[in-house]
Amino acid sequence: MLTNSGPVAKLYLSIIDDVIESVRELFMDEGIEDRVLDDLRHLWETKMMQSKAMEDFRKNNLNSSNFVLQLPANYSQADQDLPASVVIPASQNIQRFPVKNISEPLTTFSLPAGLAYPVQIPAGVTLQTASGQLYKVNVPVVVTQAPGVQQLVSQPTQKATEWREAPASQSAAVPPNTIHPQEVEPSAVTQPPQANLPPIQENSLPQQLRVPDGEASQLQGALCPQPEGTLEEREPSPQPEPVDLSMTVSPCSHLLDSQISTETAQLKTRDIDDILKEVIEVEREKAQRARNLASAKTDDQSEAVLGLDLDYNYSDLSEIVQLDGPADNSDIEEEEEVPLEENDFLGLINAEAIKALQEGDGSGDGSSISSGSGGEEEAYEIADVEEDDPLNSGDDVIEQDIPDLFDTDNVIVCQYDKIHRCKNRWKFHLKDGVMCYRGRDYVFSKAVGEAEW
Amino acid sequence: MCESPWSPCCTAHFLMDSSNEEALDIIVTNVVATFRTRCHLNLRTIALEGTNVIYKPEVGKVLMKLRKPKITASIWSSGKIICTGATSEDEAKLGARRLARCLQKLGFKVRFSAFRVVNVLAVCSMPFAVHLIDFTKNNRPIASYEPELHPAATYRIKTLKATIQVFSTGSVTVTGPNVQNVATAVEQVYPLLFECQKPLCK
Numbered sequence: 001m002l003t004n005s006g007p008v009a010k011l012y013l014s015i016i017d018d019v020i021e022s023v024r025e026l027f028m029d030e031g032i033e034d035r036v037l038d039d040l041r042h043l044w045e046t047k048m049m050q051s052k053a054m055e056d057f058r059k060n061n062l063n064s065s066n067f068v069l070q071l072p073a074n075y076s077q078a079d080q081d082l083p084a085s086v087v088i089p090a091s092q093n094i095q096r097f098p099v100k101n102i103s104e105p106l107t108t109f110s111l112p113a114g115l116a117y118p119v120q121i122p123a124g125v126t127l128q129t130a131s132g133q134l135y136k137v138n139v140p141v142v143v144t145q146a147p148g149v150q151q152l153v154s155q156p157t158q159k160a161t162e163w164r165e166a167p168a169s170q171s172a173a174v175p176p177n178t179i180h181p182q183e184v185e186p187s188a189v190t191q192p193p194q195a196n197l198p199p200i201q202e203n204s205l206p207q208q209l210r211v212p213d214g215e216a217s218q219l220q221g222a223l224c225p226q227p228e229g230t231l232e233e234r235e236p237s238p239q240p241e242p243v244d245l246s247m248t249v250s251p252c253s254h255l256l257d258s259q260i261s262t263e264t265a266q267l268k269t270r271d272i273d274d275i276l277k278e279v280i281e282v283e284r285e286k287a288q289r290a291r292n293l294a295s296a297k298t299d300d301q302s303e304a305v306l307g308l309d310l311d312y313n314y315s316d317l318s319e320i321v322q323l324d325g326p327a328d329n330s331d332i333e334e335e336e337e338v339p340l341e342e343n344d345f346l347g348l349i350n351a352e353a354i355k356a357l358q359e360g361d362g363s364g365d366g367s368s369i370s371s372g373s374g375g376e377e378e379a380y381e382i383a384d385v386e387e388d389d390p391l392n393s394g395d396d397v398i399e400q401d402i403p404d405l406f407d408t409d410n411v412i413v414c415q416y417d418k419i420h421r422c423k424n425r426w427k428f429h430l431k432d433g434v435m436c437y438r439g440r441d442y443v444f445s446k447a448v449g450e451a452e453w
Numbered sequence: 454m455c456e457s458p459w460s461p462c463c464t465a466h467f468l469m470d471s472s473n474e475e476a477l478d479i480i481v482t483n484v485v486a487t488f489r490t491r492c493h494l495n496l497r498t499i500a501l502e503g504t505n506v507i508y509k510p511e512v513g514k515v516l517m518k519l520r521k522p523k524i525t526a527s528i529w530s531s532g533k534i535i536c537t538g539a540t541s542e543d544e545a546k547l548g549a550r551r552l553a554r555c556l557q558k559l560g561f562k563v564r565f566s567a568f569r570v571v572n573v574l575a576v577c578s579m580p581f582a583v584h585l586i587d588f589t590k591n592n593r594p595i596a597s598y599e600p601e602l603h604p605a606a607t608y609r610i611k612t613l614k615a616t617i618q619v620f621s622t623g624s625v626t627v628t629g630p631n632v633q634n635v636a637t638a639v640e641q642v643y644p645l646l647f648e649c650q651k652p653l654c655k
Contacts (some may be wrong), residue, residue: 391550391553391554391557391563391565421507453505453518
């Protein structure tokens with residue numbers, strides 16, 4: 001199985017980008033709003049993400065994510081005391097990663113690459129992403145992998161994601177332990193299939209991504225009934241920088257139990273951040289389910305991402321993937337090509353066909369043709385008369401041993417360099433193709449195959 | 454076992470009169486037959502919708518392969534079809550009918566007509582090696598042998614319209630218009646070959 005599936009998603013996204021951009025002008029000429037185009041783009045990406053191609057994505061993420069978790073000094077032993085964290089229902093993948101207590105103030109956890117998500121993170125852990133950002137988690141969280149992370153990354157348009165930094169000193173109204181991370185994933189996220197989400201959905205997570213208005217809601221002393229699963233970042237600089245996010249204010253106050261401190265100057269390493277966000281979000285939501293009051297959502301992004309992620313977890317488990325029309329292989333249509341050979345002869349064939357049809361259309365064709373052919377070759381006259389044929393079902397080929405030969409979902413659409421046959425052994429040299437195999441999409445520039453008929 | 458040694462079956466067994474009680478196995482390896490569908494065929498339709506087809510637009514034909522009688526048919530747009538690969542005449546006819554049925558199912562108004570076996574190829578192995586030069590000398594105008602061109606001597610029987618290729622190992626291939634003729638041809642040539650057999654020591 002091809003594991004270079006990350007490129008597939010990237011390719012698809014770049015295709016989407018190209019198409020949208022090239023079409024933008026047309027849309028404008030037609031007088032259609034930009035918003036429509038953006039909606040189209042969102043829908044497209046959403047569908048694509050949901051489709052099987054995304055599975056590759058996840059795998060890719062799985063392999064690539066690798067981040068370091070650090071424990072704050074005071075929590076160096078915390079993990080031992082932590083109660084069992086709430087775990088995402090799709091818990092089969094949950095692992096507890098080992099805590100390495102180093103004498104340093106910070107204890108570092110390394111999540112191994114290829115770690116199976118979700119992962120349980122004890123409370124009081126400071127997570128450091130590969131990019132160097134630190135997240136301090138005050139409550140046990142479960143780290144899950146956001147399936148849609150990478151793709152989200154590619155969408156620039158959406159709400160800007162900005163790290164919101166909680167004042168180190170906890171800005172005035174903010175209770176020490178409540179800081180509200182605001183991250184909005186740009187995306188795409190009108191992401192869909194929240195339906196499959198686990199109980200967390202009970203919290204009525206919003207399907208839309210909206211980032212809650214940061215400041216006011218951030219400052220909450222108590223756990224907010226509305227859990228916001230987000231990570232909070234702290235800018236290295238002591239000054240809090242209010243995040244300016246195009247987020248809607250969520251009606252309820254958002255509250256994060258977990259505080260996350262971040263160090264980086266970078267704003268995003270989306271994947272890891274998303275993962276952490278999701279985890280924390282999930283954690284909190286679980287913990288606060290009982291207290292959940294509001295239905296409004298704050299971190300749409302993270303939730304959506306989380307939702308997505310959970311969705312995939314479930315789908316992993318139950319093999320139930322709800323895809324709205326992902327199997328329509330629309331992306332394949334983009335690359336479909338007809339062998340040149342056939343195209344070149346289309347004109348010829350059509351002319352020939354037309355002629356033939358015209359001749360044949362004399363529907364008493366039998367007599368006219370037979371007389372014609374009979375005239376041609378006398379030797380066959382007798383044979384012609386003999387037609388005792390009627391072809392009936394007695395002559396049927398054994399109903400095509402493989403009648404469903406073309407019902408398969410495994411399809412390759414490509415161009416050929418060379419197709420060779422010797423007796424019943426076939427050899428294929430293919431190029432520039434897209435294939436859907438066992439539900440996953442693969443793209444290749446060269447493929448070689450052999451088959452027996 | 455066939456009733457008569459000359460009956461057209463896939464393997465013919467011979468009892469040679471010349472003090473030789475052996476039976477020669479003639480194995481029919483290929484039967485070529487043609488027939489007509491009496492209607493024009495749209496090759497492109499066949500190529501796109503048919504199963505197990507190979508389209509050769511440069512030549513203007515479609516190859517359709519059948520599994521059950523293992524045959525390959527060349528289909529032309531005129532409605533003429535050449536069916537090859539069968540191992541007996543009956544099999545060829547059966548395969549041709551099945552093929553016509555396939556075309557009928559694709560939507561063409563096919564009528565199975567003018568079925569005719571055109572060529573039969575059989576191989577046979579003599580129990581002895583043959584001295585080709587002597588054989589050619591003895592059968593001067595009928596047999597020809599050009600070792601630089603082809604390693605076998607060619608013997609044509611006009612009356613049967615059969616061609617026999619004799620190799621020095623004693624293998625013989627026979628082509629003729631039908632199985633009966635092929636069998637007869639082998640029978641005819643056997644004594645001639647017998648005369649020119651190479652001594653075993655060689």
